[in-house]
Amino acid sequence: MVKILQPVDYMNSMRACMKLPKPEKALQLTEDCQIKTLEGIIEGKSGDYLFEDTHGEYSVMDRELFENTHRWI
Numbered sequence: 001m002v003k004i005l006q007p008v009d010y011m012n013s014m015r016a017c018m019k020l021p022k023p024e025k026a027l028q029l030t031e032d033c034q035i036k037t038l039e040g041i042i043e044g045k046s047g048d049y050l051f052e053d054t055h056g057e058y059s060v061m062d063r064e065l066f067e068n069t070h071r072w073i
Helices: 007-013 063-069
Strands: 025-028 033-037 040-044 049-052 058-061
Touching: 033 058, 040 058, 049 063, 058 063
Parallel strands: none
Antiparallel strands: 025 049, 033 040, 049 058
């Protein structure tokens, strides 16, 4: 039988933690395009960012979201 946990029961035991930063490579797209990835074809529009994550996989992120969550190093 699987025990069902209630997160509220563990609130006093939880500790603060931070997600570790992961280096990524990125570039801003200058035109609308389609990008072939392991997941299939993804659409990118001018201004979006194409990035490669730490696992070598590629993805596209909206400009506003990227610029609010990433900093150049």
